[in-house]
Amino acid sequence: MFVKERMATGLVTVGPEMKILEARQLMIEKNIRHLPVVDDAGQLLGLVSDRDMRDAMPSRLLEPQDYKNSLEKIGNNTVSDIMTVDLLRIFPYYTIQDTLLLMQKKKVGAFPVVNDEGTLQGIMSTRDLLKAFVNVLNIDEPGSLLCIVVENKPGQMKKIVDVITEENISLGSVLVARYWEKGKRAVFPYLLTNNVITVKKRLQGLGFEMIDPMQWYIDQLPS
Amino acid sequence: MNRTGLVYDERFLLHDTGLYHPECADRIRVIYKHLVETGIIEKLVVIGAEKANQRWIEQVHNIHYIMKFEESCMYGLTEFDHPDNAICRDTYETAFLAVGGVLKAVDRIMDGTIDNAFCAVRPPGHHAELDKPMGFCYFNNVAIAARYVQQEYGIERVAVIDFDVHHGNGTQHTFDSDPSVLYYSIHEHPSFAYPGTGREFETGTGKGKGFTVNSPVLPGRGDNDYCKLLTQDLVPAMKKFNPEFILISAGFDAHETDLMSGTMLTADGYDFISNLMMNLANRFTDGKVVSVLEGGYNLEVLPVLVENHIRTLAGLRR
Known part of the structure; x- marks a missing residue:
């Protein structure tokens, strides 16, 4: 089983200039944990994880007014300010087993999948991997x-x-x-x-x- | 002593599953024979089956599915959708009779002729889905009866208790989002046993959230876990739900000698279940309970377990 068949495709991506508050809204609306940042040519520049996003947000423990003020202060920041650029990338021809071992070793929740030119092809997350294993075990069918x-x-x-x-x-x-x-x-x-x-x-x-x-x-x- | 009905009809034998199928006509043949030989039959009101009106079957199953089923039998096919589901030309009619038999038991209870009933019907029903036969089941006898009780007699809250060793996926899915039917099932853990559903976290959806309760039992845990889980999961759910009618999917395949499963329930464990069922019926539904045969494949033990179960329904325990 290859990553190509199992990765999530049809991804929501954003450009590096998107404001972080807008990106945050997008992640909430689309229920995504990893937002890839690409340039006009589709080259992967970085990835905003929900943790990157949370780290960038003001604390919920602040007084409402302070929270609002802090939000305004970061209102002009863009995703390029918070995205992770030092990424582990995998390729569509990697196997599910490669991904599983790599995930265990590197302790990450998702890998962007790029082709040899560096263009984003998809994402392989723990969720996709779990789905693949339910499929491999066939336990979604009666037996x-x-x-x-x-x-x-x-x-x-x-x-x-x-x-x-x-x-x-x-x-x-x-x-x-x-x-x-x-x-x-x-x-x-x-x-x-x-x-x-x-x-x-x-x-x-x-x-x-x-x-x-x-x-x-x-x-x-x-x- | 209760007036207990027994739904049995020789035409249930017509559903021929071939030479080596565990869900065979002998299952109810030996049950009936045993009830005659032990003389218990004389204490029961024997009720013959009649074909159900299709409109009740359509309350649970898709019309296209019903037609496909009829067609498969008419063609003389030997399986329907999956090798598990063996059929013959008479299967379609027999399935109508099985549903009809259960509905008739409901009628007799509602008109006061009997207090409760056991239905020795086949084919069984609890795996049958809206548009799919599964695990030897074609029409979901119990699910259809639940709809019938509600619509024909204006009864609001129906509890379905399923103690077959397999999870009743079809029944659960029929009432998944329906708060008027409580579905409780105790069965061998789905990681080991067919059909692979009925995990603890399956609790209903939408408005039906909380009206599905599943108690999976790990292999080998036997009577202890059954007693514990029934006491801890079923009893509070029934108190909260306060049903007006109880339907039982009675499977005798959890027994230690039944090769279909590994739960290792004993005859004592089954007695505990039957007693609990009657206690719940007496407490909540004025004794109104219809118990419907699902699985049970050890032909030597099945008749004895059914006898015990019927004795408890009839208040004839020695």
Whole structure:
């Protein structure tokens, strides 16, 4: 999965000369947390985050008159005064995985996506990333999760997938996780069906262990 | 002792789902047989089904959907929209009978012939959406009955309690923004079980905010969590709502031997639920409650759980 398919496009952008109060209104109205600032040619100059904006605003704790006065004082400032220019940019050909790791490493909430010429193409935010993962897990579609313990050796997944295929069930997603027992893995196929009885029986028949729900319960108890 | 109605009709068996489908005709065949063998049937008022008037089905389902359903059955197709939803030529008619059976139970309660009723109907209904069959369901029997109670009998506040192990997405979505119907569901947590909705934060929308209550139960938590969540979530919601009529989506698939789920509810847990239902009905609706079969797939346990449930409705507990 590439950033190109998952980034937010059709962005609201502003020029560097826009007054900050006007930009603030725009961000509130359009419910956006990151406002890209571009020049006439579409080159990305900077980004105004909602934090940049809040930092620039007078404190809400001020007396109403003082607040108003302070607002007037900054009324002539433009977005170029408050935007972040030292930006981490990513490219449309980056993968979702790249973005995820980068976000974790750099602790930022959004990346502007630019092409090789530096022209703004879109934004990839934590919100877009979450949406991508809901899609990857397929959990916005009706289905049931199986929890299967398998030995950590080749060929196990094939057996599971074969059963699912033979039962004519669509696979929403599969997660594989480290299991608490050494040499074993937990496989979580998300099946797009309500009808899990036969699949469960057949997997058990092949010697697979379905994670015992009671194990869950015991794990939740304080030790 | 209560006069309890049992809606059952041999024509419910006509909905043929093929050889290996869990939602099979044997489900209600074994229920009926068991009620006869235990002699309980003699203490019940048996009510046959009749086809529902389509205008009531249209209160919940889109006319194009109803037509598509009829067409799919007429063509002789074996599934409708998804392999889960097995159909045959008779499915369409059977679905009308199931709805009609539930509506008839409502009529008998309202004309005073019976106090309450259990409807051993199929196909089940609580997953069926406005324009989509889901999870073995085509017409949302309970949702349609709720509209019927309100419109035919001028009853304002209807509570729907859904204890099938799966969340009743169709019912919830029907009444999402409707403050006149309280939808409460207790089910296996949606991260594990079909259909993946019914999380705690789904509480209704717009005017219906607060009139949807969901209690997801994690796998393996069994009777303890059911008792705890029903006491802590359902009871206060009912007190606040003060319903005039109760409809139940009764699913027996949360049982520890039912492979459809991992909630590990026992027969005692089901007894707790049934008792609570009757207590709520006695407290709020003058005993008026119609319980409608949804899931339950272990053919050895299902009839016993249904028997217990009916005994509680009828006040026949040993």
